Amino acid sequence: MLGAAVPPRALLDAVRRLGPGAVMLWSQSPHTTDPELVRQVVRTAWGARGSRNRALVLVTGPGWRRSDHPEGIAGPRTLLSALDLLEQAVTG
Numbered sequence: 001m002l003g004a005a006v007p008p009r010a011l012l013d014a015v016r017r018l019g020p021g022a023v024m025l026w027s028q029s030p031h032t033t034d035p036e037l038v039r040q041v042v043r044t045a046w047g048a049r050g051s052r053n054r055a056l057v058l059v060t061g062p063g064w065r066r067s068d069h070p071e072g073i074a075g076p077r078t079l080l081s082a083l084d085l086l087e088q089a090v091t092g
Contacts, residue, residue, distance in 0.1 A: 008034070011037070015044045015046075015055060018046075019053060020055050021055060021090040022055055022058065022089035023055045023057050024059075024082065025037070025041070025058070025060070026063075027060075027063030027064050028061055030063050030068070033063050033068045035070060038059060038069050041057050055089075056074065056089040057074065058075070060075070
């Protein structure tokens with residue numbers, strides 16, 4: 001779990017090194033959303049060449065509007081639906 005003060009480059013490096021099953025980006029208000037960071041996280045891959053993996057990326061919190069994030073990115077509106085998606089990503 002990384003906090004709000006983590007620079008975008010550090011987040012991307014952590015995703016590349018750790019290879020998580022899911023990355024959840026929280027935004028408390030519309031001015032803290034970063035659609036470009038979401039796209040960069042989606043493009044981040046890890047693993048051996050030919051068998052690269054990618055994380056499920058979820059954008060959560062009251063700051064995100066459906067139009068703020070790239071198409072195809074999960075944007076659950078409730079905690080329960082976010083937890084369901086996270087569980088599927090790490091157990092599936």
